Structure formats: C-alpha cells, structure tokens
Amino acid sequence: MKTTIGVVGLSHLGVIWSVGYASLGFDVVAYDRDPVPVDLLNAGNVFIPEPGLEEQFQGARERLTFTKNAEDLASCNYIFFARDVPYDEEGRIDLTEIEILWDNIIPHLSSGVEIIFMGQVPVGYTRKLENRIHQARPDLKFNLIYRVETLTISQAVPDFLHPDRIIVGTKQSGDTLSNGMTSVLIDPFKCPAAMCSYESAELAKSAINIYLATSVTFVNTISDLCEKVGANIQEITAAMKLDKRFSPYGYWRPGLGFAGGHLERDLMSLTKLANENDMKVELLDTIITNSKQRYQWLKAAMDQHIFSKKERPTICLWGLAYKKGTDSLHNSHCLKVFRDYIGKANIRVYDPVAKLPESFNGVEVYNDKFDALKDVDGLIILTEWDEFKTDDPKPFRDNMKDPVLIDGVHMLGTTIQRDNTVKYIGMGVPQHV
Known part of the structure; x- marks a missing residue:
C-alpha cells in the first residue's frame, strides 16, 4: 500500500516536516486552517528563512500537496501534528490554536491511522489527547505517539535529516512501534531511538x-x-x-x-x-x-x-x-x-x-x-x-x-x-x- 504522510500545521515546524518528508520520497499532504501559509506554499513561496529549505522544497515539489481542507487528510496513513505552540513574551503557552486544529482533523481521521504528535505541551497532554480522540470517535482504530522535536533555528534542515537521536513516547513504557511506523519514523534517519512513556517524552523535551x-x-x-x-x-x-x-x-x-x-x-x-x-x-x-x-x-x-x-x-x-x-x-x-x-x-x-x-x-x-x-x-x-x-x-x-x-x-x-x-x-x- 502506498504510504502518504499527513502534516498538520504550517508554522516553522510543519513546513520543515512537510518538505523534509517529501525530500525523502514520501507523498505529503500538509494541512492548515489558515489560508495564508497554504496559498504561499502553493505559489512556491517558502516563507521560512532556513538555509537549504528552498532547494529542498524545489526538489520535492511534485510530492507536496498543501491544503485548507482537513478532509484531505483522510488519505494519510501517518499524520504528524506539527503546529508550533504559540507563547507570549514571558514564555506562557497558548493551546487555543492547537485545540482548534484537533477539532478540525479528528472527524477526518481514517481507521488504522497512526498519529505522531509533536509540540511543546504540558506533561500529561498526550494522554488526555488520546482519551479525547477515543471519546470523539469511539469506533476509530488509531495509534498515537509523542515525538520529541528538537530542531534548531537556522539548522532545521540538517537537524531534520540527521538527528542525533529520536525520542518517542508511547502509551505505556515498553510498547513497541508497528513495522509501518518504524519505517516512517525511525528507519529513514539511521540514528538511535529512545522509547519511553508519553509523560517521560514530554518531560524530556523540556529537560533538554x-x-x-x-x-x-x-x-x-x-x-x-x-x-x-x-x-x-x-x-x-x-x-x-x-x-x-x-x-x-x-x-x-x-x-x-x-x-x-x-x-x-x-x-x-x-x-x-x-x-x-x-x-x-x-x-x-x-x-x-x-x-x-x-x-x-x-x-x-x-x-x-x-x-x-x-x-x-x-x-x-x-x-x-x-x-x-x-x-x-x-x-x-x-x-x-x-x-x-x-x-x-x-x-x-x-x-x-x-x-x-x-x-x-x-x-x-x-x-x-x-x-x-x-x-x-x-x-x-x-x-x-x-x-x-x-x-x-x-x-x-x-x-x-x-x-x-x-x-x-x-x-x-x-x-x-x-x-x-x-x-x-x-x-x-x-x-x-
């Protein structure tokens, strides 16, 4: 079966992830409810000033679809939720946009989908999110993991392609990834992977x-x-x-x-x-x-x-x-x-x-x-x-x-x-x- 990757959120993290996975040969459907980044990217305007990103985008353009329609994610086997979490001058996070995006996409998740959530959220958020999806879609078969993201501004392209390690949070310590998830999340990057619980992964991000x-x-x-x-x-x-x-x-x-x-x-x-x-x-x-x-x-x-x-x-x-x-x-x-x-x-x-x-x-x-x-x-x-x-x-x-x-x-x-x-x-x- 053809692997199609979905990406939710076209802020810095989402653009890097969309273009990065397309550059690895995957078809990517990238969604945002905000028409501005979608229209810019569809017009070929990579508005993120990251070294190497423009060249990477041009080389992968034919495998990229940018959309304002959440239902387009229904074709995706794997979905990365990659919207950067907004915060104010004092560092206080605002989850409003994150919550709205989840409300938009949950109705369109396909059975068997594997979701990779990335974002700087309070410890405990991913477990609550899993319960929320279950409550909204009781019959939906899905798997949710948390991936620690540590991109560095101005080095995001090489950080994506050559990570030092990948930290993955699962529902329970000791859980393993499916073969398909491993082929998408781990195998392309040839680096060590650390497996832990949702809470350990969320706290590891801040601890770093x-x-x-x-x-x-x-x-x-x-x-x-x-x-x-x-x-x-x-x-x-x-x-x-x-x-x-x-x-x-x-x-x-x-x-x-x-x-x-x-x-x-x-x-x-x-x-x-x-x-x-x-x-x-x-x-x-x-x-x-x-x-x-x-x-x-x-x-x-x-x-x-x-x-x-x-x-x-x-x-x-x-x-x-x-x-x-x-x-x-x-x-x-x-x-x-x-x-x-x-x-x-x-x-x-x-x-x-x-x-x-x-x-x-x-x-x-x-x-x-x-x-x-x-x-x-x-x-x-x-x-x-x-x-x-x-x-x-x-x-x-x-x-x-x-x-x-x-x-x-x-x-x-x-x-x-x-x-x-x-x-x-x-x-x-x-x-x-």
Missing part, C-alpha cells in the same frame, strides 16, 4: 532545553568572575572543551539573556509543573534570574564607554534577530536597546536578514554594515551572524570616530581585542590597556 539553559547560566557566572579577576572566559571554555566529559558542541559562550522564547517557554512550563506538585525548584529560579540580569551588562557597557563621553551619541547595532539564521525579533536584545535609548542617541542598525516593522520610528536602517559604521561613536554587536566575525581592526579604525566596540556575542577576534587603536569590550574578556 533546561539542561542547555543551565549550561548558559554556568558560563555567564564564570564570565562575570573573569571580569572581576582579569581572567578570560574564551581561554577557560577552550580548555574545558578538551575534557572528554564535556561536549564541545554545548553552549559555551556567555550571553545577554535568553531570547526567542523557546528556553523561556520551557522554564515557565517546568516552574508551573513544579508548583502544581508542591515542589520548590531553586535551580529554575536561579536560571530565570540570571537571564533577566544579563542585559544589565550591555547597558552598563554602553553607558560607561559611549554615553558618558557624549550627550547624544550616534550608535550602530549589528544584529536585530534574536539569533543567527532567523528573521525573528521575538524577545530580541535590540528591542531592549531601542526601549532604553531611542531619543537619547542616533541609532543605526544593520541585519542581513531581519527587518524592523515599517511603522518603527527612531531608527535608521542600513543595507551595508560598514556604511552603517561611518562616523558613529560606538558599535554594539547583538547577533552572531557569521559575516560579523572578523579579526581585522582596520574597517573600524577607518569608519568610526573613536572606535568603541561592544561585542555581546564574541564575534571579534583576539587581534582586535588587543589592538590599542580600538576600545574592545567583550563579555568575560579583559580589556586591553
């Missing part, structure tokens, strides 16, 4: 991100100590990466606080879960507090090295996006700078991908990063775009009045850090005198 958040908090703390005692965080982390107990692929750079909403969402979810179970988890409180305080490093550096020297300076921001590889400004650090300094400085910005809303006032947008530097009083680097990496101080000397370089993401190399003709301020890096 909280572990990463803990490592960021650790590096931030050591970075602060470096600034107090004259040590260098870059030298320390380089040495630590040589220890076989630590992964060199971990989070080793101090930062300005969490942005983008993903880690914030997991922190909020686990804090809520702990409170509901009468647990006090000091670790989560420490992580949240540390993240909220990180922006103060940037503000102190700007006030001391730029604003104390001139009443209304001209400053340049390199980077609007909350991280490289995305155009999203969700919780981006640039928004905090705008909040505190619009009206106090002439602000120029450059980002290779992200754009400010047209209605945004008080900021001058440039299309060339060095044009934006001309005669400015200070540069602030906020996003780790590869094109910002350099160890050559000359462009800064040539373009800036008195080069003050505040590097919030460690893009500038040691030659610049030690050059007497520029003033380099980096997190956890001693200032050269």
Whole structure:
C-alpha cells in the first residue's frame, strides 16, 4: 500500500516536516486552517528563512500537496501534528490554536491511522489527547505517539535529516512501534531511538532545553568572575572543551539573556509543573534570574564607554534577530536597546536578514554594515551572524570616530581585542590597556 504522510500545521515546524518528508520520497499532504501559509506554499513561496529549505522544497515539489481542507487528510496513513505552540513574551503557552486544529482533523481521521504528535505541551497532554480522540470517535482504530522535536533555528534542515537521536513516547513504557511506523519514523534517519512513556517524552523535551539553559547560566557566572579577576572566559571554555566529559558542541559562550522564547517557554512550563506538585525548584529560579540580569551588562557597557563621553551619541547595532539564521525579533536584545535609548542617541542598525516593522520610528536602517559604521561613536554587536566575525581592526579604525566596540556575542577576534587603536569590550574578556 502506498504510504502518504499527513502534516498538520504550517508554522516553522510543519513546513520543515512537510518538505523534509517529501525530500525523502514520501507523498505529503500538509494541512492548515489558515489560508495564508497554504496559498504561499502553493505559489512556491517558502516563507521560512532556513538555509537549504528552498532547494529542498524545489526538489520535492511534485510530492507536496498543501491544503485548507482537513478532509484531505483522510488519505494519510501517518499524520504528524506539527503546529508550533504559540507563547507570549514571558514564555506562557497558548493551546487555543492547537485545540482548534484537533477539532478540525479528528472527524477526518481514517481507521488504522497512526498519529505522531509533536509540540511543546504540558506533561500529561498526550494522554488526555488520546482519551479525547477515543471519546470523539469511539469506533476509530488509531495509534498515537509523542515525538520529541528538537530542531534548531537556522539548522532545521540538517537537524531534520540527521538527528542525533529520536525520542518517542508511547502509551505505556515498553510498547513497541508497528513495522509501518518504524519505517516512517525511525528507519529513514539511521540514528538511535529512545522509547519511553508519553509523560517521560514530554518531560524530556523540556529537560533538554533546561539542561542547555543551565549550561548558559554556568558560563555567564564564570564570565562575570573573569571580569572581576582579569581572567578570560574564551581561554577557560577552550580548555574545558578538551575534557572528554564535556561536549564541545554545548553552549559555551556567555550571553545577554535568553531570547526567542523557546528556553523561556520551557522554564515557565517546568516552574508551573513544579508548583502544581508542591515542589520548590531553586535551580529554575536561579536560571530565570540570571537571564533577566544579563542585559544589565550591555547597558552598563554602553553607558560607561559611549554615553558618558557624549550627550547624544550616534550608535550602530549589528544584529536585530534574536539569533543567527532567523528573521525573528521575538524577545530580541535590540528591542531592549531601542526601549532604553531611542531619543537619547542616533541609532543605526544593520541585519542581513531581519527587518524592523515599517511603522518603527527612531531608527535608521542600513543595507551595508560598514556604511552603517561611518562616523558613529560606538558599535554594539547583538547577533552572531557569521559575516560579523572578523579579526581585522582596520574597517573600524577607518569608519568610526573613536572606535568603541561592544561585542555581546564574541564575534571579534583576539587581534582586535588587543589592538590599542580600538576600545574592545567583550563579555568575560579583559580589556586591553
């Protein structure tokens, strides 16, 4: 029997999953009740700015069907529910859209369908969902599993094609997958698979991100100590990466606080879960507090090295996006700078991908990063775009009045850090005198 895969939800996750499975040779029917992403994709417009996605889409186009009709999913043997879960600025999730989509698709599920649910939901949601489907369709034969999704923004295509592992939650610990499910979910990816219960898989998703958040908090703390005692965080982390107990692929750079909403969402979810179970988890409180305080490093550096020297300076921001590889400004650090300094400085910005809303006032947008530097009083680097990496101080000397370089993401190399003709301020890096 021909295998047709359904995908529900055409946000970032759903688009990656639809195009990804089509690129593996499967026919894919992708549904969303929102006509905008459906119409864009049917017109050939891949609106997700992921490296390699456009090429993958073009190569698999003939195997992709995008639809606004939930009944089209009736032809699918396997359905991935891949709608990203919305969340607010504080990381609180909103399941409204998720619930509406389930209401739309449950009436059209075919007997024998296997459903793979992906999404950042509270622990216990998948088990309640299974009961809900049973109640709505008592005679429907189906199987529901939870798959932990860990795509990284800007690396989503290779993350999909070459996952480190696949974590699967089933109704009971010890349950096995059908041969058909294995051929779709596991076999194409040639990686280890971890089987567990619904609840273990749901909690594993949050636990992965909280572990990463803990490592960021650790590096931030050591970075602060470096600034107090004259040590260098870059030298320390380089040495630590040589220890076989630590992964060199971990989070080793101090930062300005969490942005983008993903880690914030997991922190909020686990804090809520702990409170509901009468647990006090000091670790989560420490992580949240540390993240909220990180922006103060940037503000102190700007006030001391730029604003104390001139009443209304001209400053340049390199980077609007909350991280490289995305155009999203969700919780981006640039928004905090705008909040505190619009009206106090002439602000120029450059980002290779992200754009400010047209209605945004008080900021001058440039299309060339060095044009934006001309005669400015200070540069602030906020996003780790590869094109910002350099160890050559000359462009800064040539373009800036008195080069003050505040590097919030460690893009500038040691030659610049030690050059007497520029003033380099980096997190956890001693200032050269």
